[in-house]
Amino acid sequence: MCYAIPGKLVEIKDRIGVVEYFGERRKVLIDFVDVAVGDYVYAQGGVLINKISQEEAQEILATWQDIFFELKKTDMRLAEVNKTTPSKNLLKILQKINLNQTLKREELFTLLELKGRSDLKLLFDTANNIRQKEHSNACCVHGIIEFSNFCRNNCFYCGIRTQRNIKRYRMSVEEIVGFARYAVQKLGFKALVLQSGEDYWYNENKLVTIIKEIKKLGILIFVSIGSRSKETYKKIFEAGAKAALLRFETSNKKIFKKLRPNTSLEERLDLIKYLKDIGYLIATGFLIGLPGETYDDIINNILLTKALESDMYSFGPFIPTQGTPLQNHRLIDKELVLKMIAVTRLVDKGAKILVTTALETLDKNAKKEGLLSGANSLMINVTPSQYRRLYRIYDHRAGVREEIEENIKETVRLLYSLGRAPTDLGI
Ligand code: 5AD
Numbered sequence: 001m002c003y004a005i006p007g008k009l010v011e012i013k014d015r016i017g018v019v020e021y022f023g024e025r026r027k028v029l030i031d032f033v034d035v036a037v038g039d040y041v042y043a044q045g046g047v048l049i050n051k052i053s054q055e056e057a058q059e060i061l062a063t064w065q066d067i068f069f070e071l072k073k074t075d076m077r078l079a080e081v082n083k084t085t086p087s088k089n090l091l092k093i094l095q096k097i098n099l100n101q102t103l104k105r106e107e108l109f110t111l112l113e114l115k116g117r118s119d120l121k122l123l124f125d126t127a128n129n130i131r132q133k134e135h136s137n138a139c140c141v142h143g144i145i146e147f148s149n150f151c152r153n154n155c156f157y158c159g160i161r162t163q164r165n166i167k168r169y170r171m172s173v174e175e176i177v178g179f180a181r182y183a184v185q186k187l188g189f190k191a192l193v194l195q196s197g198e199d200y201w202y203n204e205n206k207l208v209t210i211i212k213e214i215k216k217l218g219i220l221i222f223v224s225i226g227s228r229s230k231e232t233y234k235k236i237f238e239a240g241a242k243a244a245l246l247r248f249e250t251s252n253k254k255i256f257k258k259l260r261p262n263t264s265l266e267e268r269l270d271l272i273k274y275l276k277d278i279g280y281l282i283a284t285g286f287l288i289g290l291p292g293e294t295y296d297d298i299i300n301n302i303l304l305t306k307a308l309e310s311d312m313y314s315f316g317p318f319i320p321t322q323g324t325p326l327q328n329h330r331l332i333d334k335e336l337v338l339k340m341i342a343v344t345r346l347v348d349k350g351a352k353i354l355v356t357t358a359l360e361t362l363d364k365n366a367k368k369e370g371l372l373s374g375a376n377s378l379m380i381n382v383t384p385s386q387y388r389r390l391y392r393i394y395d396h397r398a399g400v401r402e403e404i405e406e407n408i409k410e411t412v413r414l415l416y417s418l419g420r421a422p423t424d425l426g427i
Contacts, residue, residue: 004141004190005064005423006057009039009048019043019424022061022068024136026426031242033218042218044191045140045243045281045311045352046427050218064421072137074419078372079132081125084118094126097346108299111343112336120335127342127374134350139420140312140377141411142222143189145179146391147171147383151197153226155249156259157290159321159392160197166323169390170199173206177213183382184217187408191220193245193379198226207232208239215240222283227263230274243281246272247314251300255292259326272308283354284308285315288340289332302340306348311427312377313344313351316358319394334362338373345374352377352425360398367398367411371418376425380404380411 007019007026017030019041028043033051035041040057042050086094093107103111114120148170149160160166171179176194183189192214196202202210202225214221223236224245233244248268250256256265276282286301305313317337320329337359344353354377355370367378381388381399388400399407415422 004042004044004188005068005421006040006042006052006060007423008057009035009037009041012037016427017041017048019048019426021421021423022065024423026138026424028424028426042190043424043426044142044220045222046425047220047242047281049190049220067416068421071416071419071421074417075132075137076419078419079125079129081122081129084122086122087114087116087119090114090119090122094122097126097130103346105299108302108343108347109295111346112295112298112339114339120339123342124338124369124373127345128372130345130349131353131374131376135352135376135425136423137420138376138423138425139371139415140191140352140425141189141415141422142191142193142220142377142379143183143187143382144193144195144224144379145176145183145383146195146381146387147176148196148199148202149387149391149393150199150201151226152200153198153263154261156325157287157318157321159324159394161324164323166392167390169387170201171384171387173210176210179382179384180214181217184219187382187404189219189380189382191222191243192382193222193224194241195224195245196226198228204232204235207236211236211239211241222281227268227271230271233271233275233280234278237278237280242279243283243311244275245283245312245314246275247285247287248272248304248308250286250290250293250297251304252293252297255290255297258292259290269308276309281311282308283312283314284310285313285354287318288315288337289318289330291326291329298340302344302347305344306351311352313348313353314356315340315344315354316356317362319358319361319396321392321394331362334359334366334369337362337366338369341370341373341375354379357381357398358394361394361396364398368414368418371414371420376420378411378415380407 011018222243
């Protein structure tokens with residue numbers, strides 16, 4: 001399967017390496033793989049994760065050789081900004097962006113409030129253009145395994161909250177490791193996200209065992225297991241999980257307190273900062289459209305994600321879900337999420353920005369539109385289907401009914417049609 005391309009390590013200085021993909025160079029962190037200049041390697045999320053033999057690499061690269069340059073051309077073409085006449089407000093902002101000036105809060109506000117079709121198109125195209133200049137056609141594709149839907153929390157927005165009456169499941173340690181092996185060896189993933197509710201049945205020992213076993217597969221492991229003690233996170237980092245996905249959910253203290261009983265924003269942020277400090281790659285972000293949120297909050301959400309030096313932005317629409325206290329809340333427009341992706345790209349040009357499943361759930365074009373509005377990362381759900389149905393974090397999740405292979409094929413087809421290649425995005 002083709003969602004990671006090996007590159008050649010052409011330079012090493014301190015712990016930073018330079019990997020070349022058909023002449024294109026990207027910096028990566030050399031953390032734990034024993035490598036030398038000249039080796040063929042895989043990198044994910046800016047971390048060098050594995051080394052492969054020259055023969056194997058050249059065989060894979062031969063299959064990419066022609067298509068790689070074709071993809072680049074397609075991406076360049078789609079990332080062109082067509083000349084249109086923007087409104088006065090937008091024109092001023094675009095001029096600032098061209099001059100590399102930092103946008104003011106009011107300007108971000110203006111962007112989020114844009115309405116006219118042609119202004120919106122110009123905003124999305126500009127963001128896509130910046131994405132292309134910063135990262136070329138590289139796109140991260142990670143697999144996600146949802147291994148338990150037990151959760152001790154009772155978040156008002158969440159479909160797996162303790163008090164919701166749903167069928168619960170837990171994958172055993174052996175099942176998780178076995179399935180990760182399948183995802184890596186048979187499906188070809190080079191990075192996996194292991195996600196669950198806050199489920200303390202998986203104690204530190206179990207988590208360490210899982211990570212150590214999966215680590216042997218030579219991939220980047222993201223953990224997405226909610227709030228656990230700093231000690232536990234440290235132990236699983238040492239066991240080999242080098243990335244963590246942990247959203248702060250909302251930057252508004254009051255909304256946080258109300259919607260996440262018995263937890264606090266301070267604690268959450270403290271944990272995210274700790275994870276960053278001890279060396280985790282961090283993916284963090286928020287929900288868009290929680291009750292009581294204003295554009296001010298939304299802007300704060302973007303700025304907070306940036307201030308946390310997030311290695312990847314992960315945000316998506318809040319989807320009101322039956323059987324939760326917020327079931328009757330209004331669903332936001334897809335357009336607002338696309339604007340958020342675009343604005344994030346303008347605020348943090350070099351960012352890695354995910355298109356989340358929640359956005360895909362809004363309609364079937366959303367994934368494509370997200371990628372054309374500044375996003376450059378995707379996750380493919382590789383949870384075994386009998387469990388995927390039960391991971392009911394919100395209603396009508398995209399990709400729940402399809403077979404894994406079908407989801408993968410569909411995503412690869414989409415990426416090709418947009419001219420994106422699964423080279424690493426680097427650091
Ligand atoms: N709609 C969209 N996203 C949700 N999440 C939880 N509930 C919902 C919902 N109703 C998100 C949270 C969490 C992530 C795993 O899923 O942001 O961090």
